[in-house]
Amino acid sequence: MKLLTRYVLAIAVAAWAVLPLRAQEVFPSKPVRIVVPFTAGGPTDVIARMLGERLSEKWKQPVVIENRAGGGSTIGTNLVAKAPPDGHTIGMVVMAHVVNPAIRSDLPYDTLGDLAGLSQITTSxxxxxxxxxxxxxxxxxxxxxxxxxxxxxxxxxxxxxxxxxxxxxxxxxxxxxxxxxxxxxxxxxxxxxxxxxxxxxxxxxxxxxxxxxxxxxxxxxxxxxxxxxxxxxxxxxxxxTVPGFEVVSAFGMVTSSRVPRPVIEKLGADIAAVVREPAFAAKVRDFGMEPVGSSPQEYDRFIRSEVSRWSRVVRESNIKVQ
The missing domain is CATH 3.40.190.10 (Periplasmic binding protein-like II)
Known part of the structure; x- marks a missing residue:
């Protein structure tokens, strides 16, 4: 009986070990949706469409851009946070993503708990x-x-x-x-x-x-x-002139934090690879931005740091937003 138990456990461990590989092999298995929390035609939308075109070629799956404007970018971001956690819905975010937790008490999602960073796309x-x-x-x-x-x-x-x-x-x-x-x-x-x-x-x-x-x-x-x-x-x-002053404008991509980690890692790696391509990077610079292409871990650290910093600024400045 003990031998049988050890045998079953060994099979379970082996199956678990290949899950990350299988998740990466089969993803994406259907069209991917990129949610842009602004109307079509702006720089965020243009960058998303540039990314979508290259990712569609890389993944051999359609990448659809969906514009969901409103709420200071929260309507579109909420759609990403609440989407099925399979990695097929990802979202563009701007710096409102890290400022909103400090100024909005009615956010329909937890910025740090419900969303995971994939990659920082640009800085400017x-x-x-x-x-x-x-x-x-x-x-x-x-x-x-x-x-x-x-x-x-x-x-x-x-x-x-x-x-x-x-x-x-x-x-x-x-x-x-x-x-x-x-x-x-x-x-x-x-x-x-x-x-x-x-x-x-x-x-x-x-x-x-x-x-x-x-x-x-x-x-x-x-x-x-x-x-x-x-x-x-x-x-x-x-x-x-004013030591310590620094404000960075950044675009990035996020998905639901409930998405399996291997899929998040694959998404982040594929997005970063596109951002670093010379042709893509040149187009980004034409917009007056610098390409980044960070890892999910690096982008998560950036998001957490910026949320903390702007929360402190809002408290110290007693900023109220209706």
Missing amino acids: ACVLVAHPSVPANNLRELIVLSKAQPATLSYATPGAGTLNHMSGALLNSLAGTDLLHVPYGGSAAAHADVLSGRVPLMFDVWAPVKEYVRAGRLKVLGITLKDRMPSDPSYPTIAE
Whole structure:
């Protein structure tokens, strides 16, 4: 009887050992859905479609892009969190993914518990720009101006709770400035008012404002990355004046945390391999972003670190978002 028991256990252990291999061999077994939590046509959607095309070729399965906009990206992300845990539903996320837990008490999912990182796709700088009429030409001068005229200088963003909003809150916290936040219903309206001079300042990602800067319609006061941008090294970082300031804009991919770990590892490895392809990386750089292609473990660490950091900023700045 003992011999039989040992024999059965040996078979069970052997079967368990090959499960990861089999999971990787059969995945994907049907079309894969990439959920984009924004409308079609934006940079997140374009990057997702680029990825989907290459992943479809790699997997020999259709990859379908599904746009589910709304709720500050939470509607689409919730769809991913609640999807069948077989790895055939994955989602694009932006930095709202790590800010939302700090500012929204009604999230329909647990960001860290219900979702698993697959790979960070890109990283890019945010930038603090000013209308040419602003008398400050660098960050040090802006800080002096803000302290001399508290609660008079304002900065525009695409909306409350965005990374752009958080960038201004972080600057106020670290530099002692008193910049007022002016949220808009999107980037286009914010750009229009800053370009006209109705609002003097704006935090935004580099790609959509760089042409305005090069045309002399806006001026750069600081880049939010820790180091200067390799593509435009003449622009100083905010950290050069305010030590410890760093804001990174990033795109990534997640799936349900209930998906078997071998499938998560395969998804992450395949996505990262595509991101690192020279042709794909070149297209990403055309958008003003840098390709990353991290592992699931690396992206999970990034997500947890950013959730912790922005939660602290929100508490210290007493930010309220309706």
